[in-house]
Amino acid sequence: ADKPTLAFVVNGASDFWKAAEAGVKKAQGEMPDYNMELKYPEQAAVAIQQRLMEDLVSAGVKGIMVSAVDPKTQTDGLNKIGSQTALFTTDSDAPKTNRVAYIGSSNVDAGKQAAEIAKKAMPEGGKCMGFVGLLGADNARERIEGMKEGLKGTKIELVDVRGDDIDQTRAKKNVEDALVASPDLTCMVGFYSYNTPRIYEALRDAGKLGQITVVGFDDDPITLGGVKEGTIAATVVQQPFEWAYQGMKLMAAYLKGDKSGIPADGLIIIPTVIIGKDDVDKYAANLKAMAGK
Amino acid sequence: MIKKDLGLLLLIVVVGIVVAIINPRFLLPINLANTANLIGLFGILSIGQAYVIITGGIELSVGSLVALLGVLFVDFIAVQDMPWMLALPLILVLGAAIGAIHGWLITRLNLQPFVVTLCGLLIYRGAARFYTADGTAGFAFGQNFPDLEFITAGRFYGVPNTFIALVIISVVMWVVLHRSVFGRYLYAIGKNEEAARYSGIRTGRMVMSAYVICGLLTALAAIYFAMYTRSISPASHGQFYELYAIAAAVLGGFSLRGGEGSIVGVVLGTVLLQELQNLVNLLGIPSSLNFAVMGGVILIGVLVDQQWNAIRAHRRLISAARQTEARASDEGKLPVIANQD
Amino acid sequence: MIKKDLGLLLLIVVVGIVVAIINPRFLLPINLANTANLIGLFGILSIGQAYVIITGGIELSVGSLVALLGVLFVDFIAVQDMPWMLALPLILVLGAAIGAIHGWLITRLNLQPFVVTLCGLLIYRGAARFYTADGTAGFAFGQNFPDLEFITAGRFYGVPNTFIALVIISVVMWVVLHRSVFGRYLYAIGKNEEAARYSGIRTGRMVMSAYVICGLLTALAAIYFAMYTRSISPASHGQFYELYAIAAAVLGGFSLRGGEGSIVGVVLGTVLLQELQNLVNLLGIPSSLNFAVMGGVILIGVLVDQQWNAIRAHRRLISAARQTEARASDEGKLPVIANQD
Amino acid sequence: MNHSSDIPPPGAPGKPFLSLSGVGKTYPGVVALEGLSMDIMPGEIIGLVGENGAGKSTLMKILGGVIAPDRGTILLDGAELRSLTVESSISSGIAFVHQELNLFENLDVAANIFLGREPLKAGPLKLVDRDRLRDMVKPLLKRVGAHFSADTPVASLSLAEQQMVEIAKALSINARLVIFDEPTSSLPLAETERLLSIIKSLKADGISVIFISHRLHEVERVADRVVVLRDGALVGTLAKTDIGHDQMVKLMIGRMLAARTAKPQRSPGSVALKISAVRTEAYPGRPVDLEIRYGEILGLAGLVGSGRTELARVLFGIDRSYGGSILQDGQKIAVRSARDAVARGIFLVPEDRKRNGILLDFPIAQNITLADLPMLASRFMLSAERETAAAEKQRVRLGIKAPSVSSRTGTLSGGNQQKVVLAKWLSKSPKVMIFDEPTRGIDIGAKNEIYGLMRALADAGVAILMISSDMEEVIGVSDRIAVMHEGQIAGILDEDEFSQESVLLLAVGKRVK
Ligand SMILES: Nc1ncnc2c1ncn2[C@@H]1O[C@H](COP(=O)(O)OP(=O)(O)OP(=O)(O)O)[C@@H](O)[C@H]1O
Ligand SMILES: Nc1ncnc2c1ncn2[C@@H]1O[C@H](COP(=O)(O)OP(=O)(O)OP(=O)(O)O)[C@@H](O)[C@H]1O
Ligand SMILES: [Mg+2]
């Protein structure tokens, strides 16, 4: 128990973080002098995450890497944590806090990459409908903004984005209803990791797989399967494994006094990548390897 | 079918007509089938809830159970490679057993239903999340179970099998609740449990059966939901579904004090709620207003129902007053004082 | 302080000792202060809920109200530039008004508390989300309100001001509930509303006041929560807080049938719940089990309480029977024969 | 004269159907029943009398299997038992008419009567055979003289009509013993007569009956044997020939009752309440006119459902009135709530004690002071001492039998609960007191005390409206009697016109010549 503890605090329970868990594990394996753990708050709410971090600080954690639920407005809370322990941010940055560094990707860029996929798949233009869990959440907004920006000047239009409050039943029904309400849709975008598989399944049930261009985010197994099958145009993936793995090592080094890994602007960007039909096998194999299975 | 149910049906039809006028695509067979599918899913949950509410109880753990049992079911067949013919009855038994435990705590240990099932809500959600270590339970790409999928998510001449299941379950449950001795006992217990006991009814056993039925139907719905979404993130799957079920029952004329309500009512309540959700999407109303629309309609529904009854009772009294007054003046005043001898 | 409360206090202390032994950092002033802060926040909510539960009602819209009022408060002072000295009372009045509307629907229009507040839960959440178009309401960087922040989130000699507020509110509310005529009326109404009305009590007005008090305290807590998180995503902020409040009341010995419970109990209930959350985080128990631990402890708590009472009542009966049996055999048989004249 | 309960009355045929030996039940602080032994012969009508709290209901609950005795044995059909269960009680033919009504308002009459014993259709689902059920219920309803049909919802029946359903329910069991726990307490005269004849016809069928009542003259008329309880113990048995009003009273309370004091001659005071053309919810078309004067007891008689309770509820502000006006001391008043009525000194002692009168879970003291808290409080804060003192004063004044004023009111016997309701109002100063069935379920001793109290109130100038279905009471206590028929005052009798016959004639709508 006397080994220093490093915590990776995520913003809510989701499969997305499974890869990060693997990254933490890998880092732990390489650095047995530390206790490394990944923490899920029991709800994706600011108060709960704040509480979790405060309790971790109380429990004597030496460093926290956090994906803040709402970084823009959590400034004071994060500063409080940062004044008591080494604080790093990941996934979504909080540049105005006393955090040491940010390691992650840019959601706006990811949105732009989604636009690239759409443009490539629909050179003639088209009408897109988006689906997302929480419309107001930062990552959702940034991805949507990025995509809209990327689509500017093309004949492709993102007409609406439907929210489902992370209720997958509603997520699927939203797709079904969209097919009914707007028969002229030519493309669908799943902004959250579970949205793309729900789109895939609703299209399959309606017999419309292949007729509608699907643009995905993240690497749900169904999404990857669809990409491989060719029914999903491509998906934009982030690399939470890398965030966690590199992040943990960085934190450990920082605590030992080695600050060489921290760039001057404190930003370590691990770019998102587009996974198309040709990349998918390699990517999947890589995922498997990372999970150590 | 009683008056209240007719009123609800009328509301459903009127809303349907209005929506169809604004967006005629509402009436497309595919849209109706999609909505019927969800009516089937939520209807089964709601009927289970209705059985508990009749006894004056409540089952708040429904949503968490949908998550826990869904996770287990998917895990059993997708990961543990258990044949679904085995997993399905296993989950049903599990649901019934959990219902029995709730019933046992409530009837034998005299705990309040709200408390027991609130604890259930917390515990089962936690268990589901712990089981997958907060990950998602789902099928791998291409993992298919054609028979199971046909039964749970298929369509029969365009009608979703879940809806057909709901119809069958409704009919059976209607007979049980409205025509059998058991149903009658449930109504009696809901009104006055002590008096029911004095009548020689084994109230404990009856109430327990109601919770078992609820557990069983919830388990069935959990399987349907799992096969519909094909992926379950235990932290959020099924959240608030108990509220949907309770709302459907309340809309359908159930009293949370027990002893009142009908199966037709709760099914119509479910239909209205799903129609509203469909409407939000079809008319392009912001998704954030989904809940608000639902809450508003329930409130207005119970208000109108309540005011309607009050006004009718008042009218009846007034008209009775008029009539007899007229008659009295015809007959002449009755003697106010009578003399003896 | 009654026996039940003492038992709860004992449980809190024992759990605290065990946690402190496993992880002594539990006793660090900063940890205690953090926990006290949350006890203050949730305690205020729970006392409001307690007032409603005493009357036999329930207030399910607490969590949504915390979101709606929080969003409005932050928006007023951070975006609309309203002076907080104005915004604060405005929010309190709004909370009270919403409570009054609930009370009015329940007492004048005879709707069930569960139904009214369930609709509230849906509507206010929707309203909050619509107001910010599902965005987050929060302060911009560097936007500071030193006085307000000191009052709401500051500490006084290391003790969080929210905790001090809870202590003051508890004392006032204790006096009102346990020592005032109004409090007695609430208990009477909870036990038997009709008999209370037949005693000349204005039951409608009293019940309404209980909901107003609940609305007021909820609004206050909403402001505290808003200043604690400084950011509110209306879709999830405050979700399930009504369950926390109800759970605290139930743990504290309240009966959801009304007419039973004490302020000391509900405060202790809150303390235990927050201690458990703290424990889960400090002992490194997976967060997914957080809810499960909470549910399990509540269940065990009410079970022990219930069994305890049952055993004691049984004992008392047995010993009473023994005594009289002994007395009867001492005195010899009573004369069975009575003489006339 | 038979002095022992252990020996069956001479000439009784065969073995006893049921015998109790040494049966006792103790509650904390109260010995409800003390080592009781008695036999019940087939075809015998046993009258069971005793003061409030003597243990009558406790004994019956033991026989019904609702509670288990602490000691003693029950010999039933040759089997010796420690206790009965509800099921074994029903299956061995013990039927029950409870003192407190136990009906289901959400079910219809037929469902209530055969609840737990429904005729079934063939098949595994246990479906109710509704046609047969209806056929089975019809003759029962006819037998108790009910005018409502088998599928009437119970919610729409009056208290007395509900009592008829209870009786029909008891008759429906193929009973060998029917226990009536104060069946006539809310039955007016005509229905009471019918009930007594039903009881006699049961006897003719060889069925045993235990008849508990505080209306001693009814017991006198039907009982073959009277068993008297006092403080949980059997204090005597009266054989048929010895049964008499005075003997029963003497055994019950251990002394003879003083003869009822003669009514003082007085000139009635001014009009306290003038009711003109008030219409009630039950009879919106029937205006009621009535005057109640200070210092008088105005009896209000009538048949079941004649609308007396409804009138009381309007006067007390519980229901709204459909037209008409109420004048207090010549001033028109609007009574919109019980609160208004109480503020004007108009108090009601309601008919349904458990529902409207008291809080069963509250201590006695808190029940007594509930209506008077603002007076006992200083600046809205309660004062425990003042409360206890005020309650204690009333407890002594009314002779409420309880360990202390902090006992739970629900543990008191019916009569003592009624006294608690009275105590609640007597601590304030009433102008008009409305008593709705004031002695329902109250023993003869307490009855006289309550009559004394009412008279004392009247003498102190209070105007009293006494609704009662007990003919003896109406005639014995009232200064004037108003009789209601179908929602209207059919006539008002002055003291020199009082007779059972004239009251009854008015009650059934005939004009007194
Ligand atoms: N559940 C209980 N707990 C405590 N005491 C009780 C309970 N039930 C009855 N008693 C007491 O037992 C005694 C006998 O009550 P019981 O109801 O048998 O009287 P009763 O003869 O039927 O009176 P009444 O004529 O008023 O109906 C009373 O003193 C009563 O207070
Ligand atoms: N809620 C109700 N709904 C329908 N009818 C009612 C209701 N309450 C009372 N009644 C009817 O109104 C009539 C008058 O009832 P009320 O109780 O005033 O009579 P009462 O003279 O006091 O008789 P009782 O001897 O039963 O006290 C009865 O026929 C009764 O069935
Ligand atoms: Mg009795």
Ligand SMILES: [Mg+2]
């Ligand atoms: Mg009456």
